[in-house]
C-alpha cells in the first residue's frame with residue numbers, strides 16, 4: 030500500500046526505488062536541521078532508522094495524511110520515542126503538515142514534543158518515551174484488529190538496546206502466543222546504545238536466533254538497503270500464523286561520516302558548522318533552504334519568549350537570576366555533586382555502582398572514571414530498571430552498598446514494585462540516585478520529567494528520601510546516605526544547572542531542616558543570607574515562612590528577597606532537604622510562629638506540600654497560618670527550556686512571592 034486517499038482508494042503519491050532513496054536522504058537532512066534548531070535531541074538513532082521510516086511512511090504502510098483517524102490505516106508505533114524527529118519528518122514528507130513546522134521541535138508549546146505525544150499531534154499513534162512499552166501497545170492494537178476482523182497491519186519500531194528491558198520479552202512471548210501475523214516488529218540493530226556497544230553494555234547476542242526461538246518469523250536485512258527493506262515488508266505481509274520480526278542491521282548516525290558508529294552522537298545534535306558539514310555530505314547543502322528553516326524556528330522561539338514573559342508576575346524591578354548584580358549566583362547541576370561524592374567515597378570496597386545505560390549523564394560513571402581499579406565494581410545493567418533494582422537488592426543483602434541511578438521517572442516508577450516489596454519491605458541498603466528530577470530536564474518533555482517521586486517514594490516504609498537544594502548539598506547528602514544511612518534511600522536531584530546557595534560550612538544534618546534568613550540586602554546574593562539549623566533558630570516574629578525542598582530552595586530565597594524589597598516583609602525560608610524522615614518540629618515551629626506559610630516544590634503540587642500541611646494539622650496548633658502551595662498543578666510536563674518551564678509552570682520566586690501577597694491580601698479583605 031502507500032499514501033492513499035481514504036475516500037477514493039487512489040494512491041495520493043507513489044514512490045519508486047530512486048525517489049524513495051532520495052526522500053530518505055532529504056529526511057535525514059530535515060531531521061538534522063530540526064535537531065540543530067532544537068539544540069538537543071537524538072541524532073544517531075534517527076539517522077539509523079531513517080531508510081526504514083521512509084519506506085514505511087511513503088510506500089509500505091496504508092495511510093491518508095488528510096484522514097489521520099482513518100479506520101483502515103496501518104498503525105505505526107515508535108517504541109523508542111527518542112527517535113521522534115524521524116517520525117515527524119516522515120509524517121511531514123507523507124503530507125501530514127508542512128516540513129518547516131517540524132523546526133519547532135522540542136520548543137515550548139510545540140506539538141513536536143521531545144518524545145511523541147499522540148494527544149498533541151494527529152498521526153502519532155501513541156505516546157512513547159519510556160522504552161520497552163511500544164511492543165505491548167502494538168500487541169493490544171493487533172489483538173483488537175483480530176477481534177474485530179480488521180485488516181490493518183501494526184508496525185512497531187524498536188531499538189536493539191531497548192530489548193534489554195524484560196517487558197520486551199514478555200511482549201515477544203505474547204505476540205507469538207496469540208499468533209499475531211498482523212504484527213511486524215522492526216529492530217534497529219545498530220549495536221549501540223547510550224553507554225556504548227550493546228554487546229558490552231548488556232549482550233543481546235543473536236536477536237535473530239532469540240526471536241526465532243520465541244516463535245517469530247524472522248527476517249534479517251541490511252536496514253539501509255532500500256530494496257531489501259521493501260522486500261522484507263512484502264514478505265512480512267504474507268506471514269500465516271506468526272508475528273514477524275525484521276532485524277534491520279543498521280549504522281547509528283548513518284549518512285554523516287563523523288556521526289557514524291559513535292555512541293556519543295546518541296544524544297548530541299549538530300552545531301552550525303557540523304550541520305553544514307553533514308548537509309554537504311548528504312549533498313543537500315545547496316538544495317535546502319537552511320536559513321529559512323532556521324528562521325522559522327527563531328520566529329517561533331520569539332513568540333514563546335513573549336508568551337512566557339507575560340506569565341511572570343511583575344514587580345518594580347527584574348529580580349531574575351543574574352539579571353542584576355545582586356542576583357548573581359554560580360550555577361551548577363546537582364548531579365555533579367552526586368558524581369563528586371561517588372568519586373570521593375567510592376574507595377570503600379563495599380560500594381558497587383549499577384549503570385542503567387545513562388551513566389555519563391547522571392554522573393554515576395564518575396565513580397570509576399579516574400579510578401580504573403574500581404571498574405570491576407561498576408556493573409552495567411543495560412536498560413533494566415527492574416532487574417537492576419533486584420540485583421542491587423541481592424548485593425545489599427550480602428553486605429555491599431549498591432548505588433543505582435537513572436532518570437527519576439524510571440528510577441522511582443518503572444521499578445516501583447521491586448523497590449517496594451524487595452528493597453523496602455526487606456529493608457535493604459539500596460541507594461537510588463533519582464537523577465534528572467523535575468521539569469528542569471527540559472526539552473525531553475513529559476515522559477522524562479519526574480514529578481511524582483516524592484509521593485511515590487516518600488510513602489514507602491523504611492525509605493529515606495533526600496531532595497537537596499544545590500550541587501554542594503547533593504554531595505553532602507550522597508556521602509551521608511551512602512555511608513551513614515542504613516536501609517533503602519532515594520536521592521532526588523536534577524539535570525539542569527541551578528544556583529549554588531550553600532557552601533562547605535553550611536550545616537547539613539540528615540533529618541533536620543535549615544532556616545535561611547535574609548539578613549542584609551547587599552551586592553552578593555549568597556552573603557546576604559544566614560543559614561542555621563532549624564533546631565537552633567529562635568523566632569524573630571517573621572510574618573512569612575516558605576517551606577521548600579530541592580531547586581525551590583534558591584527560588585524561595587529569591588522570593589524572600591523580593592518580599593523584603595517590594596513589601597518590607599520578613600521571611601523564614603525552611604530548607605527541608607530531608608523529606609523522609611521529615612523534620613516536623615521545624616515545620617510546626619514555623620507554622621506556629623508566622624502568619625503566612627507557603628510550600629514550594631518542583632514536583633506535582635502536594636507531594637511535598639501535603640506532607641507539610643499534614644504535619645501542621647496533626648500538631649493541633651491553636652492557630653494555623655494562611656497556607657498556600659507552589660508546585661506543578663496536576664498536569665504532565667512539556668518540552669521547553671528548563672527555565673522557561675519554571676516560569677511557565679508557576680514555580681519561580683516571583684510566583685512564590687505573588688502567592689504570599691495574595692494570601693496576605695485575602696486576609697486583609699476578610700478583616701474589613
Ligand SMILES: Cc1ncc(C[n+]2csc(CCOP(=O)(O)OP(=O)(O)O)c2C)c(N)n1
Nearest residue numbers: 074158159160188189190191221222223386
Ligand atoms: C525506560 C527507559 N529507560 C531509559 C531511557 C533513556 N534512554 C533513552 S534512549 C536509550 C538508549 C536506547 O538504545 P537503543 O534502543 O539501542 O536505541 P538507539 O541506539 O537505536 O537510539 C536510553 C537508555 C528511556 N527512555 N526509557
